[in-house]
Amino acid sequence: MTRSDPDSYTARELASHIQHTKIAVGTTRDEMLTHLQEAVEFGFDAAMVAGSWVPLAAEVLAGTDVSVASALDFPRVGVMTSAGKAAEAAELVRLGAQELDMGVQVGWLRSGDYAGFREDIAGVVRAAGVPVKVMLELPLLTDDEKAAAVELACEAGAAYLKNASSGAIETANPESIRYLVERAPAGVLVKASGGITTRGQVVELLAAGAALVGTSAGISIVSDTSDDSTTSY
Template sequence: MTSTTDYRSLSPAELAPFIQHTKISVGLTRADMIAHAEEAARFGFGAAMVPGSWVRTVADVLAGTGVPVASALDFPTVGVMTSAGKAAEAAELVRLGATQIDIGVQVGWLKSGDHDLFREDIAGVVRASGVPIKVMLELPLLTPEEREIAVELSIEAGAAYLKNASSGQIETASPENIRFLAARAPDGVLVKASGSITRYEQTIALLEAGAACVGTSAGIEILNNTADALTESY
């Protein structure tokens, strides 16, 4: 189902909670991450998405602000960690202050027909972490049949969010794939959009398609575009 919210009428402050403010790259410094956390708090973003090595620093800055700390594992090269390693890392991220975790899935196991292993890889993280888990399904890499199976197994494993892809290297987030996930997500399971989300109109289209949130490093620019769009509509 798509949302009935009129996203185009939202002010920048009202749109910000739908955006997970992301900063994940090589060579980030402590100053970079503190600034990122301060931005997340100042603009009221839905979460600050950061590398695991900086979760504690960002959690300390965001303490008391109400902005969640999110992190990702088995990423950016998805599906290379062992299941035990993934579960252990998830537990550590929570200990450091993460309250949401995006995880890569084992696409190779899915394509090999190892469905029990695929499901348990996700379920192990769900059990070990105790926080909402977002599964990065890499939909462009899957056949239509594999997409259906991946969604079903992820839901069975206890995923809190279905996510179209891990990054723009896999897909520029498309409303079509968000609608695909939203149509299959049962009550209590949400959809996150990810992948080269840089524009206001693109963000609105993804939310209208059924995304509960979008992950992007261009959140501030999108909010600036929001203000411009509202001005033009009057």
């Protein structure tokens, strides 16, 4: 068996690559506590939560191997000011976030404002001081814009490149992941995101070079009961 075979991974091995995501509007405290407990029980890489739940996540996950992850300028990507984004990054880290996923100013990139696009990311990287994953929204970009986005994000200090912010932009696929892996310099990793609902998808994305995947379907994936009815980010 090769590592492209879904059966070649144990549930725990797959979980170690999954960032267990719960960012739904209206999530209750009890629902969030369950989410965090699941992250520990199944051995997920991180619990991805909305910023308002970071303090609770930091409290519950303290002393475990599960990281506290959050996102900014998301799910409506590219609507925050750069200063506001950097300030939120610093606040989330103060509250206990250990890594951040961030939306980018796609409109600035498409307008040719490469300096602004790069500095928007760099400001978050400087303010956070923790690994920052940059959502590049590849399907919205031309070939030249994709290449520029990768280069600028890496120059700005991105720790991870992401193909998209959610399944509304792109269902994560091996082609997009390979595109990023082939262009990322040493030390910059790739996270797959968007529409990831099955064990087979996760294994394909890992085989393409993704280090992490983000999904809200993690439990069904590692339990091999996954289907296409679960949202993914």
